[in-house]
Each structure stands twice: as structure tokens, then as C-alpha cells.
Amino acid sequence: MTIETIAPPASVGDTPRYDFRAAELRWQAAWNAANCFAVDDVPTDGKPKYYVLEMFPYPSGKIHMGHVRNYTLGDVVARYKRARGHSVLHPMGWDAFGLPAENAARERGIHPARWTWDNIAAMRTELKRMGLSLDWSREFATCDPRYYGQQQKLFLDMLAAGLAERRDAWVNWDPVDGTVLANEQVIDGRGWRSGALVEKKRLSQWVLRITDQAPALLSALETLDRWPERVRLMQANWIGRSEGARMRFALTAAEAGLDSVEVYTTRPDTLFGMSFLAIAAEHPLAAAVAARDSAAAAFVADCQSRGTSEAVLETLEKRGYPTGLEVINPLTGLRHPVWIANFVLMEYGTGAIFGCPAHDQRDLDFARKYDLPVTAVVCPPGEDADFAVGSKAYDGTGAMIRSGFLDGMTREAARAAAIAELDRLGVGQGVVNWRLRDWGVSRQRYWGCPIPVIHCDSCGVVPVPRDQLPLVLPEDVTFDRPGNPLDHHPTWKHVNCPACGAAARRETDTFDTFVDSSWYFARFCSPHADAPVTQAAVDHWLPVDQYIGGIEHAILHLLYSRYVTRAMHQTGHLSVDEPFDGLFTQGMVTHESYKSVDGAWLYPEETQRRQDGAVVHRDTGEPVTVGRVEAMSKSKRNTVDPGAIIARYGADTARWFILSDNPPERDMEWTESGAIGAYRFTQRLFRLVEAAPGSVPAEPATFGAAARALRRATHRTIATVTEALEGFAFNVAVARVYEFANAIGEAERAGNAARAGDGEGLVWAQHEALQALAVLISPMMPHLAEEIWSRLPGTDGGLVAQGTWPVADPSLTAAETFTIAVQVMGKLRGKIEVLPDAPEAEVIAAAEAEPNVVRALEGRRIVKRVYVAGRIVNFVVAGA
């Protein structure tokens, strides 16, 4: 199959051809001229609003199939909702800050701004060729000072409201990218971009206090009933609420001024089973011990250099260092050793735990390795109190043993009693602990939004005065050495303090780019305003009614956006708490992968499928190994360029295939044959229209059988396509259109014979069908829809894009006769045709008389007759 043979001439012989190349450009121009997709910041048209948004792209330079899928899905929704009478906000912009631009600068000497804006221009052209119904007047890029200057205002508001603060913190340091990463950006201990092992480093940086909102962010998940369940679960797990106790263990001897260690535990009921206390390598007490004990210092250094992934790779090897210190258990009065342990996380709880080996697997592994005591305090049901603890800790329920005043209690009762006792002793209390940590937003990067503050030796942190915003990035930067170019800039950071006038230092860190994408949906409502948002616009449009994007943003982007929306509410910018009312997560676009004989990955267009099915190299004819079908990636070269597909088959074909293949939430496989199939269908629809009678008669008073059947197909299709689109079942909508096209084709073929008896009724019905067809395909194949519409007589020249969605007439969708399945004991034995109003007795009598059913009933006695109107008869029989 070579591609060139498919590329269509305008016509072949007598067969008319749809010239998509000319038509798609023509209709895009027509939409543009009619300004079909623009809406006002605050519309006064009285229509219900609908805000549909797809995750805006990073301007990498080219669009990929994932973009095509994402924006096609969004465009189907936008066009459908518009036709249903909504005023639809459907904007597009660019998530334009980020590291790749700096890498381009380092590798190729192109300025990040230049690289980014060139990429945006190229991608805008590609997106426009898809025929998306976007309001391009709202386009912006986050790297534009008109955007990020507004973001700086937002930050100053958050700073003033106490939502942002500067803090010394242990941070995740990516040594390859040379920057800090948020916890969310560390995956398996590696940087999400670079893949480098992340190190721990203590740095002063800006944080947004997202943990303050942890309870609200968790509880509001329940209200997001138009979000996928699994995204809500992922967020809930990430926020990670747990109930437990925070308590202090007194040290028997103070160390560097520290006289106790604070611990967080979810199991205060097991305090009588304690055998040691363990602290993280980054814990202040560990630092104090390391200061005087070189072996401890070596152990601490070792733990920190390994990073978190090392622990995973070493299959959970527990290691520790005994400090020689001891603590006293406040409930038992017993002394226990203090260890530094590599499995204790400084970031969670207090960075210290008490170890109860009998009832915690990690503690047990540690105790066995270092030969520490193991005391069981919860008795598993059916065991006696002296049961042996082997290598498996018991974390179930049971009665308390060896636990003083807790003895005999259930686990839950013991937990409450232990907390009450800790409280009475003044050494602890019950607390709720969160896994979520504050969001560090400082990045040591040039190509990001400058953080608008100035550091003054006498005044401290001073906000950049608002009349000096936007604080614009300097253009004259160099990338000839590692580190932050803003920091290296000769003059940029040297400023006078706005408060006291003394020499001061400008902040050289820029924001994490996730800050940029955490409020862009609000900016789209009034993108040209001289404030972050305008109240009337966001009040009208927010929340986003339907947000569409990849599942990979289930945590990072969506959680940050939820938080910033709340922060903007607190600072008076918004009046909603949740940004996205509905969320749809699409699957990935996948493709077969190919390898040549020498093991190199090959692009699909470098391969060829021979007649016998074997795949060979297009140029050399050497055999090619067909690999797995997997997500398109540059490294595996299993990518297909949307630009080439659109040039070859048209935007409508690409859109139709990507919608038709499977449900949009699942991964789809891009295949050339599938795309060709979609292309053929566009031509087939075109031929259907060309074959239709050239003028529309007046609507007749009555219709013959063929016309009635076609009208029934039309109105049923209107109903089923509408239902499918409402439910995001776009592949089903596509299937219904195929069925409809088959029905129209049959009517056309039957036409000459039928018209003889049916007169003009069939012609009228054919036009009704074709007009409905044009509108029904318009969300999916908008250009072809316009082309069809414009060629049909009686459509008076308007645009489908400005038309209205058809309504199914229920009186026309009902069948004239019903096929009733007849079962005997639940097995299908025959079918009968009945009229819709046939009484039950009559239907059952007819069913019993059906020859096949008679045979099946032979020699048996009917004990029960089940009739479901319009569907089925079932005879329950007895005897042989």
C-alpha cells in the first residue's frame, strides 16, 4: 500500500471527488470571515455559557498525535454545545516557559525567547489546519510579560495574604537540570524531566502553603462528580490524610540542647511493644550526633547521597546507626536506644518514629537485622499470648496484651486510651497528619516568570512595587556556563531597596512553570485585561465546564490548579473554589514500533508492508522486525506527524479516524489502514450528496414505506448520535453515522424503484436525511459538513457552524412493527413480527404458533409465559 495512490485527484472518470485540500482552507476562511467562534468576555446574548478547555500545549515546535486527539475531542464538544444553543468559550494558548528553551539556547545558541516564539508560530499554523473552533482572539503565551506580569501581581497578593513564604527546606535537587524539583516532580527518586537521581539539599526557597488547604482539597474531591474516579483517588492518596498521635520521647541525656524527640505515629496502641526509636538522616538530632561522631557523620552522608530510589532498587535493605543515646517511653518508663535509620523519611511526620517490630514490617526487618527485642502486644484472634513472631509482623486487629492499662482492649479502644494518657501526661496528643507537603516554587532558571521580590539586608524581603510590574526578564543573557543565567547577569540583580533605598539584591529565581499553568484557565476569560482577571468575566465563565487532557496530569497540574483557584478566591480574584467542573482524561496515541536488522529504530514511513504481509525497509528491502504497539515516542521513532497526515488525507480524516477507533479514554492505535478507511468514508459521504436528487419538493402530506423507513433512520440517528456525544462515546457516534450512511445509500439505490410508487416523499426524505447528516457529522468533520451543506439544495447558504442541532421527532422513531424474540427456557428459538399495539395475549399466541418454537415445545408443558413488551417472549416449561 503506497500512499501516493490514495492521494486524490479532483475526480476520477465520472466519480466525483471531494477536494479536501481546497475545501478545508475555504471553510476555515469562511468561519474566520463570519467570526463564528469568538465570544465576549461578558456575553449579553442570554445564552447558557459553556467553557470547554483542552490542556494548552507546550510549544515544542511541532504538534503530535496526542495534541490532535486532545484538541479533536475538545472541538467535538465545543461545536456540539454551540449547536445546542450555548455560548461557548473555547480558547487556546501556550504553556511557553520551561527548560527545553534553555537547552536549545545551550545546545544551539538560539535565544529561548526566539526559539519559543518561532515554535509557537509553527504550531499555531498546524493547529489552524485542524479546523478547530477556537476563539483565537484570546490566544496568549505564558512567556509574554502581559501574562506573567499579571502572575507577579497574583503572587504579591498571595504573599500579602500569607499564602506564600520563604523557607529553608530540604529540597529535591536535580543535579542534571541544576534546579529544585517539587515532590510531585520526583518520580521513583528521579527528576521528572532529566531522569537524574535526585539529591537532597537544604535551600532557602519560596513555597506556596498548599498544606493549609489539604483538608479542603481532600473533602472537595467528593463534589467533583464529573471527574474520573481514579483521578480523585490519586489525588486523595497524594494528599494522604492519616490520623494518629504526635508525642515526645525524653532523652536520658540532652544532646546539643535537644532534650526530647518528637514522633508521629498512627499506632499509639502499640507503645508497650516499643524496642527502639529511629530518626531520619536529615533529622537535627542526627546532625548533632554526626558533629561529634565521625562514623555517624559517614552514615548520614551515605544516606543522603543515595537518594530515595536507591532504597527501592536495593529491595528495601534496612540500615541503621546506633547513636548511643536513649529515650524514655512515657507510658512504660522503659529506656530504648536511638538509631539513625535510612528508612525513616524526614519529609513525613516529624522525621522520627518509634519502632514496634512485632506489628510493623519495616520495624521488624530492622530489629531482626540489628538483633533488637521483639515484643508482641496485639494478640491475633485464635493465638495465645505467647505466639511466636517470625519474620512477618502482625498488623491486624486483636486484644491488647503485655500493655499495662491497655490490656484486653481492642486495638481501637487502646489507641484512644493511649492518646488520652499521653495527653494527660502532657507529652502528646491526637493529630491528623498529611502526606501533602508545601509547594516549593523557586527554580534556578532563566526561562520562567521572575519572582517579584527584592532582598534587602536591613528590610528583609521587599515586594517589587506594583507600578514596576511587569518585572521583565532581561534579554541579554548568556548560557555559556552552568547555573542560573539571571544570577550571572552583570547588572540585573543589583537594585536599590524600594523601602530604604540601600543597595539590595533582586530575587534571581523564577517560578516553577506549573505556577503558570495553574491559573491560565481564568486568564482566558479576559485575556487582555490589565489585571489578572476581571470579576465579571470569571464570574460568568468559571468554572470550566469540560476540561480535557492527559491522565499524566492527574496529580501535578490538576492539584496545583485546584489550589491556586482557592488561593485566588482568598485573595479576592475569583468567587469559585474549584476550577474544573468536568474532567475527561484521554488515552494515549500508540503505534507499532519497527526495528531494522541492525537493531536501529525505524520511522513508520521508512517501512513498507509487502503483499505477503512481511514488513521490509522501504529503501533497502531488508526485513524489519515489528515490535510492540506502544505510546508514540521520539526515541522509539514510532511517531506519525500530524502535519503530514493532514496534508495527505485532510484534517477531517484525521479527526474522524482518531474519534472512530475506540473510546476516547483508552489508548488508541494509529494505523495507516484506519486513516485510509476514514478517508474513504469522507469520499463516500461526498458521493452520497452528489447522487442525491438536485431539488427538494414540497413536503408531502403522506409518505410511502421507503420514505418512512428513511425518515425513521434519520430521526433515530439524530437521537442516538446526540446521546453518544453527550456521553463522550464518540466512537459510538461515529458508528451511528456509518449506519446512517448505509441507510441513505440503500434508499438511494432503492430510489428509482421506490420513487415510482412513493412519488416525491422519498426525495423529500432523502434531503431531510442529508441535511441531518451534514449537521450530525459537523462536530467531528466540520469542513466536510459545510461542503455537504453548501451543496444541498434548500439550505440557503448559511454555515453549519452557525446552525442548530436537529431534534429527533419521537413520533417518527418508533418502529412500525417489532421483532419479538421468542425463547424457550431462555434459549432463542424463533422470532415473530408484531404490531406495536398488539395485546399481550395475541403476541404470546403468535409466539406459541411459531414453527421452531412449536418444535421446541413438543412434549413439554408451559408453566410460565414471560412477556416483555416490544422485546421478548420466554416460555418456562416442565417435563421432557
Added chain:
RNA sequence: GCGAGAGUGGCGGAACGGUAGACGCAGUCGACUCAAAAUCGACCGACCUCGGUCAUGGGGGUUCGAAUCCCCCCUCUCGCACCA
């Protein structure tokens, strides 16, 4: 380990508890053609004595009736994971 989701023809997938496999892709046969492409038509789960029998990962159950609801098991995918 914890959590979630999914298992239906060669493939992608349809199916308010009611005729399983719609629709498409691939394939087979035929028409048209000198021929090919395009197009049009027919067929297309397995077995079969042509009347049926078996079929929705496996095993139970509920029901007149189960791909669908319940229980157990298997497999795969994804997410989280030393979170105390």
C-alpha cells in the same frame, strides 16, 4: 504490598438484566475493467448430521432470562509505595 480499572471474533470495539458480536479495520468471493486502482454487491466466532450445539478469562450463585448483578479465582494495565 496497597488502591483502581479492564478481560467479548484475526484486530478496534457495540450491547436500559431481554435476539451477543452493531459499526469499522483486515480478509474471502463476485461485478465493473484489457488490467490495476477506485467503486459497488455478497460472505466473514467455532463445531455441525443444516436441525442444531458451544461461545463474552475460569468456577460458583441470583434470575423466566446474565457479557451485564453477587461471591471466589486467574491474567493484564495503570497509579501509589520504607508515609510510621
